[in-house]
Amino acid sequence: MTSNQVLSEVEFNVVGKRPIRPDGVDKVTGRAQYGADTNMTGALQAKVLRSPYPHARIKSIDVSKAEAFPGVKAVITAKDLPFAALSKEELGDGYTALKYASDHMMASDKVLFKGHPIAAIAAVNAHVAESAMALIQVDYEELESVVDVREAMKDGAPLVHEDLRTNDMGQISDKPSNIAAHMSYSTGDIDKGFAEADLVMEREYTTATVHQGYIEPHNSTAFWNTDGQLNIWTSTQGSFAVRAAVANVLRLPVSKIKVTPMEIGGGFGGKITAYLDAITAVLSKKAGVPVRTLMTRSEVFEASGPAPASWMRVKIGVKNNGKMTAVETDIAMDAGAYPGSPAMQAIVCAFACYDVTNGKVDGYDVVVNKPKTAAYRAPGSPQAAFGVESLIDEICGELKLDPIEFRLLNAAKEGTRRIEGLVAKRIGLVECLEAARDHDHYKSKLSGENTGRGVACGYWPNRGFQSSVVMTVHFDGTVSLLMGSVDIGGTRASIAQQTAETLGIAYEDVKPTIVDTDSIGYTFITGGSRTSFATGLAAITAADDVKEQMITRAAKIWDTSEDDIEYVNGTVSHKSDEELKFSFKDLARQLATTGGTISGRSNIDPTGEGNGYAVHLVDLKVDPETGKTDVTRYTAVQDAGKAVHPGYVEGQMQGGAVQGIGWALNEEYFFDPTGKMLNPTFLDYRMPTTLDLPMIDTVIVEVANPGHPYGVRGVGEPAIVPPMAAIGNAIHGATGHRMRSLPMTPGKILEAGWENGNSSGG
């Protein structure tokens, strides 16, 4: 059995093949221009002064000595942002939203997390800026902080925001609270469902703060020209998202801002928020020249957006045959310093793998004195799946049921109505479970002592949203493909493939370019596993536009009606006259003399995204002396709808699985009691290396998404959902201990053994 299988039912000419990515040579030769590689003539380098305290009032800031330091060209604080000059009366209902957005970029009255920006300095080089930073005098009044999500929910907890009131299903609470929002969905009658159950189990689970861990730190280069035009070059998952964020905080019309997305060195959801762009722009305005700001790795850990720590309670009732009768969960997620955790996604995803008749899910979005969290690959779903998939394994153990058969018995399928009310379209969970069950990995016998095998599944809805594409046919028959979607992991290839497939031309004849916000229509971020689906669909629609125009041109040349002409597999031919036929290239050659070039365009907002499901299998061994876990075999199964470029789909599955392995076993922010992160380096925040891992085997299942002509579903996110529970379940197999707190470190595994009165851990 091969390590990478693709279970295809439909074959295409270009879609489904594995061509070399168009940006590949630049990326293996070091020529690709990432954000930090931007180096404009006369540019200054900037550094950001950050709060050493997780919670403090800013009493005063004195920048005069820093301003006088030789080589310093501009110093800014929150007073230089437009918010400082705006009043509550002027802003009305928008006051709080703007205050949060502006203060997150640079604190005005209070710092809410260690690393919160206080001031920024642009100087002739970064060393000078750093030296000058030490001369800024900030007088803080330290405040009591709150770090743990459940502590923050208690009455009397220190308030992160004195004016924040709970939005409880649309009702605004009277008194201030750290609970920004409570949300809830239910279906059926859970009391009746639990009463019908033969077995009801209820457990609590916690997960730690983790970081996306992209290797490229955040960066921004800005030049605010004297004509009022602001240019920004940055690493981002969404150039239009940066434009909107900067326009909001700087109170500029979007037309005054052009954002050029540079190559991006990883994001995973963490490069959507614009941390540096607005302050870099204000420094440029003050200095009159371009300014570049680069984060250090510690700044990335402390002041970008990690994924939330969480607490959850899960309760599931089942019949003796394994049929679920009722489910219930409460999930509290820490949003960090400002509201906006993915608690909603967590409760929507929690039971989305199952056909649930009676269920209730409650989510809480809670602020604490930690960096504001950001999206991280399937935001909210991995935490929820850790609880739900772990408890299901415990139930399977209690009832002596096979974990895959249990899931097949309860699996969501086409027509299943989920707790939040949406009805599933054609989905591939059952096919993934069957592929896992039939896989050599699952059928193999687990051998050796202290070994265990775990299974878990995961869900992510995937997204559609707006995409814009323009393509131009050149006289040599090649096609320029312009798009606004940033390429994080091979989408130039996957979108060029869909273009070539639709036009019936060679992949090599399509040349994709990612352009700035002035050069293409609004395009939503590269995120939500939407890009190969939505921007791919935009490319297909634009290619259809090209095809229609090519038919019109052929009609003109042949002096006939367009109705007499058909376009099939890149050939334009007369339906009844076999003599009249153009290849794409032949017709392209005629364009110059028959009216000029042809451009196709498409601006779409598709809603036909197909939900994504994954099933993971893991074998591992736990050292009874040290508690260390070694993953020995791993298989990731996932429904891709149609894998446009199977190599990059496998890459998403493998990369997601390995981020999940890190989340499961090693990764966590260590906080002191006040909320200072104690391990903001890659030495102490330990991500998996080559040495920690086996090969990650993959099975691509293809259950076509009816919302896309080639059946494409998003693939980026589902793969990070199952690993934590799969590994926890396998650790139980190896040790007999149920792990309910992430990460499952050697220490926690040994402690579990001691609590169970078993010093060997097994």
Next chain:
Amino acid sequence: MADVTQVKTTINGEEVNLLCEPRQSLLEVLRDVLGMTGTKEGCNDGNCGACTVILDGRIVDSCLVLGVEAEGKNITTIEGMASPEGLHPLQQSFLENASLQCGICTPGFLLASKSLLDQEPDADEGRIRHWLAGNLCRCTGYDKIVRAVLQVSKAK
């Protein structure tokens, strides 16, 4: 302003005379003084390997080497890996195996892999995993990187 020091070194076979501040790392010198931005910064404290270069036959994190320490040394960076005739076999193998997603770690992985196969042309999977453990990649889960190096290795 800080004083600068003259450094004579060899980069990708070319003799280079450069001026840098004693406090500047080799990584800064490559990127900011010489404009050779193929060498990437991921952590600036020797933990991610994105800035890997080969210095007198050994792989080093260029963020942990001072620019002035390059005096008299022989350095290979990613800009020196391909030739006018074409890509290095490892570069080609990384492309064919879809071994990069975002690509920011790729220059470091390529130089580390080159250094391994220059010394041990028949390195097997275990040896490759051991050698590359100093380079972090967050996108791929390493599977396709290890496979790409194995494809070029003479170990079969």
